[in-house]
Amino acid sequence: MDQPGFDCHIDIPGTTIFDGKMAMKGYALNKMCYSFNSKVNRDAFAADEEGYMERYGLNEDQKNAVRNRDILAMIAAGGNIYYLAKLAGIFKLSVQDVGGLQTGMTTEEFKDYLQSQA
Amino acid sequence: MARILGGITTSHIPAVGNAIANELYDDPYWKPFFDGYPKVHAWIRDNKPDIVINIYNDHGLGFFLDQMPTFAIGAAHEYRNEDEGWGIPELDPFPGAPEVSWHIIESMVADEFDITSCQELAVDHGFVVPMQLFWPGAPHNPDMPRAIPISANTVQHPIPTLKRALDFGKALRRAVLSYPEDLNVVVLGTGGLSHQLDGERAGFINREFDQYCLENIVSNPEELTRISRMELVEKAGAQGTEFLMWMMMRGALGDDVTEITRNYHIPISNTASGTLLLECAA
Numbered sequence: 001m002d003q004p005g006f007d008c009h010i011d012i013p014g015t016t017i018f019d020g021k022m023a024m025k026g027y028a029l030n031k032m033c034y035s036f037n038s039k040v041n042r043d044a045f046a047a048d049e050e051g052y053m054e055r056y057g058l059n060e061d062q063k064n065a066v067r068n069r070d071i072l073a074m075i076a077a078g079g080n081i082y083y084l085a086k087l088a089g090i091f092k093l094s095v096q097d098v099g100g101l102q103t104g105m106t107t108e109e110f111k112d113y114l115q116s117q118a
Numbered sequence: 119m120a121r122i123l124g125g126i127t128t129s130h131i132p133a134v135g136n137a138i139a140n141e142l143y144d145d146p147y148w149k150p151f152f153d154g155y156p157k158v159h160a161w162i163r164d165n166k167p168d169i170v171i172n173i174y175n176d177h178g179l180g181f182f183l184d185q186m187p188t189f190a191i192g193a194a195h196e197y198r199n200e201d202e203g204w205g206i207p208e209l210d211p212f213p214g215a216p217e218v219s220w221h222i223i224e225s226m227v228a229d230e231f232d233i234t235s236c237q238e239l240a241v242d243h244g245f246v247v248p249m250q251l252f253w254p255g256a257p258h259n260p261d262m263p264r265a266i267p268i269s270a271n272t273v274q275h276p277i278p279t280l281k282r283a284l285d286f287g288k289a290l291r292r293a294v295l296s297y298p299e300d301l302n303v304v305v306l307g308t309g310g311l312s313h314q315l316d317g318e319r320a321g322f323i324n325r326e327f328d329q330y331c332l333e334n335i336v337s338n339p340e341e342l343t344r345i346s347r348m349e350l351v352e353k354a355g356a357q358g359t360e361f362l363m364w365m366m367m368r369g370a371l372g373d374d375v376t377e378i379t380r381n382y383h384i385p386i387s388n389t390a391s392g393t394l395l396l397e398c399a400a
Binding site for chain 1: 133177178179182183184200201202203204205273274275276314315316317318319320321322323324325348351352356357383384385387388390
């Protein structure tokens, strides 16, 4: 989906601008994650991950990212961090765990990095 | 006539909800954060607002990407706090002020801000955590004002410009001041300051930029409207765009404000936390 004239983004390394293009790309994945606001849906996902992903129509890239618990791949497949956070909750990952996973640090190293910016 | 007493900003980090539930006020990690609030409590005790307008950004509880309002205003009798999926305690509903909400909605749209009105709106940590910080025990604090939530989109680009956010606040001020009953109103701006949760740049924090924003928002908010949205993402982090809520609040306070208290601390969770209380001239 080209939007000549309206692509005012700048390149910010390590940062994905979640815009209309990404929102369209990631809709199924984000919709699944949004459903995890409800405990009954979290339990249904935990009981049958593959069936649940199929029900929400995730594509192969999205399914693989979820199977591999690969946060960066989820973002590349259109995932938005606010919705992905609900999936991370099912996996019992804190935001520092998620930060470490994305930056190649252990959780403790990531916490030290945060502290180092004080 | 209604008047605006002042504005209070705070970060609304979800972990704060758990820290409050576990009473970690004196914990070494949390103390520098919670130390930012006693002066706010004293000011609220002295001023006892009747209405709190809580400007926050929904994070995927009240709204999904199927229908994403840029600016939404609650017009409900009460606002439910619901399960967000990762285990922060749910609070009882917050009482609303729908007659004031509808006055504001009428005034905002007449002023050419085409907002989305919400007769039902589930409110997430962005709304709830600041209420707990400012009115301990919320919503059961005896001084708890009736609430009007206003949510701005920072989930999906395009997000509003900083100028639009400040102008929204100015229109909100006109709306409140034209309300015919004597009501004392406080305006909250929640979220920020710099932080980024996603991508290889996760963990990014920018003290220098936060300090620039804190300095200017008090007495020179127009200066901040020169910051472009992409510059805001670059300098404040992808989720630091929540600073738009602070701009909306600031616009509602008018030109003449006095700073009562300020706190800034790195890090709480992944975030540079900031708190600011500005009192409006009588």
